[in-house]
Amino acid sequence: METLREADEVTAVMSQTQIEFEPRILVFSTNNISDPGIDLAGSSHLHYSPRVVTIAVPCSSGISSSLIEYALKRGFDGVFLAADGDECAYLSDCNERTANHVADAQKWMKIHGFQPERLRMAAICSVCAEPFVNYMHEFSRTLTALGPAGDKNHGL
Amino acid sequence: MSQRRIGVYVCQCGGNISDYVDVERVASQAADNADVVIARTAMFTCSDATQADIAEDIRQHQLDGLVVASCSPKLHTLTFRGVAERAGLNPYQYTQVNLREQCSWAHTDDRKGATDKAVTLVEAGIGRTRLTEPLNPLVVDTMPKALVIGAGITGMRAAVGLADLGMEVYLVEKQATVGGWLKSMDTMYPAGKTPKEIIDQLDEQIHQRSNVTVFTEAEVVQKGGTFGNYVVKVALHRPTEQTISLNVGSIIVATGFDVYQPEIGQYGYGIDGVLTLPEFQDFLKTNPGPMVYHGRPVRTVSYIYCVGSREGREQPNAHTYCSRYCCTSTVHTALEVFKHDPGVHQYHLYRDVRTYGKYELLYSESREKGSLYLKFAADQPPAVERTGDQLKVTVNDLLTSRKELAIPSDLVVLVTGIIPRENDALVHALKLPVGKDGFYNEIHPKLRPVETVVDGVYIAGACQNPKTAGESAASALAAVTQSASILKKGKVQLDPQVAFIDASECTGCGACLKVCPYEAISAQSGDNGQSAYVVSEAICKGCGGCVPECPVEAIRVQGYTNAEIRAMIDGLLMEEVEQI
Numbered sequence: 001m002e003t004l005r006e007a008d009e010v011t012a013v014m015s016q017t018q019i020e021f022e023p024r025i026l027v028f029s030t031n032n033i034s035d036p037g038i039d040l041a042g043s044s045h046l047h048y049s050p051r052v053v054t055i056a057v058p059c060s061s062g063i064s065s066s067l068i069e070y071a072l073k074r075g076f077d078g079v080f081l082a083a084d085g086d087e088c089a090y091l092s093d094c095n096e097r098t099a100n101h102v103a104d105a106q107k108w109m110k111i112h113g114f115q116p117e118r119l120r121m122a123a124i125c126s127v128c129a130e131p132f133v134n135y136m137h138e139f140s141r142t143l144t145a146l147g148p149a150g151d152k153n154h155g156l
Numbered sequence: 157m158s159q160r161r162i163g164v165y166v167c168q169c170g171g172n173i174s175d176y177v178d179v180e181r182v183a184s185q186a187a188d189n190a191d192v193v194i195a196r197t198a199m200f201t202c203s204d205a206t207q208a209d210i211a212e213d214i215r216q217h218q219l220d221g222l223v224v225a226s227c228s229p230k231l232h233t234l235t236f237r238g239v240a241e242r243a244g245l246n247p248y249q250y251t252q253v254n255l256r257e258q259c260s261w262a263h264t265d266d267r268k269g270a271t272d273k274a275v276t277l278v279e280a281g282i283g284r285t286r287l288t289e290p291l292n293p294l295v296v297d298t299m300p301k302a303l304v305i306g307a308g309i310t311g312m313r314a315a316v317g318l319a320d321l322g323m324e325v326y327l328v329e330k331q332a333t334v335g336g337w338l339k340s341m342d343t344m345y346p347a348g349k350t351p352k353e354i355i356d357q358l359d360e361q362i363h364q365r366s367n368v369t370v371f372t373e374a375e376v377v378q379k380g381g382t383f384g385n386y387v388v389k390v391a392l393h394r395p396t397e398q399t400i401s402l403n404v405g406s407i408i409v410a411t412g413f414d415v416y417q418p419e420i421g422q423y424g425y426g427i428d429g430v431l432t433l434p435e436f437q438d439f440l441k442t443n444p445g446p447m448v449y450h451g452r453p454v455r456t457v458s459y460i461y462c463v464g465s466r467e468g469r470e471q472p473n474a475h476t477y478c479s480r481y482c483c484t485s486t487v488h489t490a491l492e493v494f495k496h497d498p499g500v501h502q503y504h505l506y507r508d509v510r511t512y513g514k515y516e517l518l519y520s521e522s523r524e525k526g527s528l529y530l531k532f533a534a535d536q537p538p539a540v541e542r543t544g545d546q547l548k549v550t551v552n553d554l555l556t557s558r559k560e561l562a563i564p565s566d567l568v569v570l571v572t573g574i575i576p577r578e579n580d581a582l583v584h585a586l587k588l589p590v591g592k593d594g595f596y597n598e599i600h601p602k603l604r605p606v607e608t609v610v611d612g613v614y615i616a617g618a619c620q621n622p623k624t625a626g627e628s629a630a631s632a633l634a635a636v637t638q639s640a641s642i643l644k645k646g647k648v649q650l651d652p653q654v655a656f657i658d659a660s661e662c663t664g665c666g667a668c669l670k671v672c673p674y675e676a677i678s679a680q681s682g683d684n685g686q687s688a689y690v691v692s693e694a695i696c697k698g699c700g701g702c703v704p705e706c707p708v709e710a711i712r713v714q715g716y717t718n719a720e721i722r723a724m725i726d727g728l729l730m731e732e733v734e735q736i
Contacts, residue, residue, distance in 0.1 A: 024729070026725065026728065031229075032599055032600050033600075035228075035230075036228075036230065036600075036603075038257075038258060039228045039230065039254070039257035039258065040257075041262060042256065042257035042258050042259070042260075042261035042262040043257055043261060045261055045262070045264055046262065047262060047263065047264070047265050047266075048262060048263075049269075050259075050262075050263045050266055050269030050270050050272065050273040051269070051273070053258075053273060053276065053277065053280075053728045054254075054258055055280070055721060055724050055725070055728075056229070057700060057716050057721075058697075058698055058699050058700050058713065058716065059699040059700055059701060061699070061700070061701045061704070062699060062700025062701055062703045062704065062713065062716065063704070064703060064704035064718060065704065066704075066718070067718060067721055067722070067725075070722055070725060071725050074725055074726065074729050075729045076725075076729065086591055086592035086593065087591065087597065087601075088589075088597075089589055089597050089598065089599045089600070089608065089609045090589065090609050090697055090699035090701065091589075091673065091699060091701050092589060092590050092591070092592070092597075092673075094699075094701065097671075097701060097704075101704055126600065126601075126602075
C-alpha cells in the first residue's frame with residue numbers, strides 16, 4: 001500500500017508539472033536594433049511570459065551554433081534569434097550569416113532529438129514591440145504543445 | 157578560477173521595479189553567491205547619493221566586479237562605468253542588468269514570475285561579471301581636419317559648418333561644378349529662395365573661408381590609416397590627372413541620390429505626353445505662360461504617384477521605401493501649374509498623400525484651387541494609353557465605390573521617386589555599410605542618425621535615405637557636430653570591446669580573415685615561423701561576425717566571449733541547473 005501511494009503521488013506531481021509547464025525561452029537580441037525593440041515592449045507594458053529572457057549581443061551573426069546548442073542542452077525549451085532584418089549597421093549580409101548558424105544548429109538538433117520548431121529566427125526592429133510580443137506568445141504556445149525539450153523528455 | 161569580489165545593487169527605481177519585483181528577495185539571493193561580497197537594494201541607484209555609496213563600497217570592499225540591476229543598459233551603462241572608474245575599478249568589469257524594460261514593466265501582471273526572472277537575470281549578470289577582465293580603451297590622437305565627399309547642398313553646408321568650428325576642410329566633388337541636383341532645379345517648396353540662390357550663397361560662404369579647399373572633378377579612391385588619422389587618396393582629373401594624399405580625422409559622406417527613371421511602357425512611359433516629374437518641372441521652367449505641349453494646348457494633367465517607390469517586395473530589385481519628397485513636390489508643382497493657367501484640370505492619382513508637417517498647407521491649397529485627388533490600391537495601378545489626340549488614364553477609385561474612371565488627359569506626369577546612387581568604388585574604399593535598400597546605413601536612425609559603424613565616418617543627406625533639401629542640410633549639421641566633437645578634443649577613446657585572437661590557440665587556418673568586411677584581421681608570422689592572425693583594435697567594429705567561423709574559439713569579442721555568454725545562460729537557468 002505504502003509503495004502504491006508513493007507512485008500515485010509521483011503521478012500526481014508529474015501531471016501537475018505537465019499542466020503547469022511554461023516553456024523557457026532564450027532570446028538573443030542585438031544592442032542597436034532588436035534589444036531596443038524588446039525594451040519598448042516593456043516600456044509599453046506589453047506582457048509576455050516571464051520565462052522569456054534575453055541576452056543582447058552586438059550582431060546576431062556573432063552567435064555561434066554552439067551557443068544555441070548549449071542553451072538547449074542546459075534546459076531552455078526554445079531559442080529565438082531576434083535578428084536585425086535589413087538594418088544591421090555592421091554587416092550587410094548578417095541575416096545570411098545568422099541563417100547559416102541556425103542551419104548548423106538545426107542539424108545538431110535533429111541528431112540530438114530536438115524538434116526544429118524549438119529554434120526560431122525573425123527580424124525585430126527597434127520599434128517592433130508588438131511584433132516581438134506576438135512572436136513570444138506564438139512561440140510559447142508552440143513550445144507548450146511540444147512539451148519540455150530534449151533530455152528532459154526522457155530519463156529526467 | 158579564483159574567487160571574485162563582486163558588488164550587486166538592485167534598483168527599486170522608485171517603484172517602477174519594486175512595485176512588480178520583490179527586490180529584497182533578488183538581492184538576498186544574489187548575496188548567496190560565494191563571489192558576491194555585498195548585495196543591496198536602493199531607491200534610485202542612479203542618484204548621486206547611491207552612486208557615491210557604490211563608489212565607497214568599491215573602495216572599502218576592494219570590489220573587482222560590479223553589477224547594477226536597474227533599467228535598460230542603453231540608459232545607464234556609461235553612468236555606472238563612470239562610477240566604477242572613479243572608484244578605481246576597471247569600467248569594463250561592470251555589468252548592467254535590465255530589470256525594468258525587460259522584466260518589471262513587461263510582467264506587471266505576475267509578481268512571482270517577474271521576481272523569479274529577476275533573480276535569474278541578476279545571476280546571469282554575476283556569471284558574466286565573474287569572467288570579466290580589465291579592458292583599456294585605445295586612445296588615439298585625432299587630426300583637426302575633415303573630408304567632405306560630395307558638394308551638393310549637404311556637403312556644402314557641412315563644409316561651411318566645419319570651417320566655422322575651426323576645422324581644416326577638404327570638399328571633394330566628382331562633377332565640374334558644385335551644387336549637385338539643386339543647381340539645375342527651378343523652384344523649391346516651400347516658397348522663398350530659388351535653389352540657385354541657396355547654392356550661390358553657400359558657394360560664396362565657402363570661398364570666404366580660407367580653411368576650406370574645394371576639389372572638383374575629383375574622386376576618393378582609397379582610405380588607409382586608422383580612426384583619427386585617416387590617409388585618404390583623392391584622384392584629381394583636372395588640370396592634369398594626379399593622385400593626392402590627405403590626412404583627415406573624420407569623413408562626411410554626402411554623395412546624394414539618383415532619380416528613378418521609369419522603364420519604357422511603365423504607366424505608358426515612352427508615349428508622347430507621358431513625362432516624369434522632373435521632366436514636367438523642366439517643361440514648366442522652359443515654357444512660361446499657358447501650357448502648350450508639342451503644339452497642343454494642355455487643359456488636363458493627371459499625376460500618378462509612387463512610381464518607383466513603395467513597390468512590392470515580390471518585384472525584383474523593388475524600391476520598397478517611400479521617397480518622401482515627391483508628394484509635396486507634386487502638390488507644389490500643381491500650384492505652379494495654376495500660376496501658369498488657373499483653369500487647368502489636375503487629377504492626382506495617389507496611394508497615400510504624405511505631405512507631412514507644414515506641407516499639409518500646400519495640399520489644402522492645391523485642393524482649394526481645384527486639384528482632384530483619387531486614391532488607388534497598390535495592386536490596382538492606373539493604366540495609361542493614347543487614344544487619338546489624347547491620353548486616357550483609367551483608374552479604379554477606392555473612395556467612390558471602386559468605380560472605374562477614365563480620365564482624358566493632355567499630359568500624364570509620373571511622380572518618380574529617388575533611388576540610391578551607385579558608387580561601388582567609394583563603398584569599397586570607405587567600407588561603408590550599405591542597407592538592403594541600397595542607401596548607406598547609420599547606426600540607429602533615431603539615436604545615432606549620422607554615425608556609421610566605421611569610426612569617424614559619417615553620412616548625411618540623401619545618401620542615407622530620401623530627404624528634402626532642408627532635411628539634408630539639417631543632417632549635414634548633425635554630422636558636423638558629431639565630427640567636431642571628436643576632432644576638437646584632439647584625442648578619442650575607442651571601445652575596447654572588439655575582437656582579439658588568442659595567439660596560443662590560433663591554428664592559423666585563416667577562416668576569420670575571409671569573413672571580415674572591414675579587413676581588421678591580418679596575418680602575422682609568429683616566433684616559430686607559423687602564421688597566426690591578429691586583429692587591429694582600431695579597425696575592428698566588435699560585431700563578432702568572425703567568432704562563429706573559428707573552429708577552436710581562439711577569436712573572441714571582449715565583453716561578449718562565448719564563455720561569458722555560456723555563464724549567462726547558466727545563470728538564467730539557475731533553478732533548472734540546481735535541480736539537475
